[in-house]
Amino acid sequence: NAGVTQTPKFQVLKTGQSMTLQCAQDMNHNSMYWYRQDPGMGLRLIYYSASEGTTDKGEVPNGYNVSRLNKREFSLRLESAAPSQTSVYFCALGGNGYTFGSGTRLTVV
Amino acid sequence: EDQVTQSPEALRLQEGESSSLNCSYTVSGLRGLFWYRQDPGKGPEFLFTLYSAGEEKEKERLKATLTKKESFLHITAPKPEDSATYLCAVQGRTSYDKVIFGPGTSLSVIP
Numbered sequence: 196n197a198g199v200t201q202t203p204k205f206q207v208l209k210t211g212q213s214m215t216l217q218c219a220q221d222m223n224h225n226s227m228y229w230y231r232q233d234p235g236m237g238l239r240l241i242y243y244s245a246s247e248g249t250t251d252k253g254e255v256p257n258g259y260n261v262s263r264l265n266k267r268e269f270s271l272r273l274e275s276a277a278p279s280q281t282s283v284y285f286c287a288l289g290g291n292g293y294t295f296g297s298g299t300r301l302t303v304v
Numbered sequence: 305e306d307q308v309t310q311s312p313e314a315l316r317l318q319e320g321e322s323s324s325l326n327c328s329y330t331v332s333g334l335r336g337l338f339w340y341r342q343d344p345g346k347g348p349e350f351l352f353t354l355y356s357a358g359e360e361k362e363k364e365r366l367k368a369t370l371t372k373k374e375s376f377l378h379i380t381a382p383k384p385e386d387s388a389t390y391l392c393a394v395q396g397r398t399s400y401d402k403v404i405f406g407p408g409t410s411l412s413v414i415p
Contacts, residue, residue, distance in 0.1 A: 295347030
């Protein structure tokens with residue numbers, strides 16, 4: 196989606212491995228969000244950042260960490276991946292109606 | 305606790321057959337209710353924001369309405385390209401930094 200770039204698009208991890216999901220924007224929004232989407236459960240908020248330098252936990256933060264390095268970038272890190280973290284991860288920008296990235300499909304085996 | 309439910313879970317329509325999707329919500333003071341469309345393998349795409357009971361928004365064959373407890377997304381004479389999952393979300397006044405999403409309704413429009 197225009198303005199929000201997520202990398203990678205697909206990833207397979209083994210249990211216990213670590214990885215960082217990257218999100219970058221060029222829309223100059225202060226607020227950025229990480230959601231995960233699982234079948235039948237909708238989008239659930241993992242972490243969010245209301246502005247550069249600040250981060251807060253959402254509904255399902257356990258097993259994740261985030262970094263808001265600057266206004267453009269908001270990364271999500273899995274330190275020790277578990278099968279329960281198999282999901283599709285979306286980065287979103289705040290505003291009157293969020294702008295979402297195209298997602299990262301993560302499988303943990 | 306803010307909560308959003310959507311019904312039906314899935315809906316199959318013939319092309320031209322109008323219908324409505326339901327979004328029921330519980331929130332401590334509604335700041336905004338949002339509708340999104342999501343195509344397979346893509347991120348949600350913003351459609352509408354509704355702020356107060358009685359408000360309506362329209363876009364092509366879609367019209368969203370809002371009451372104090374629920375919102376409807378009316379689809380008039382749908383076409384196959386309207387097939388997608390439609391997500392409803394709410395933002396409360398006490399949690400203005402967070403938006404809570406419903407599980408979605410998967411709509412299939414058959415030619």
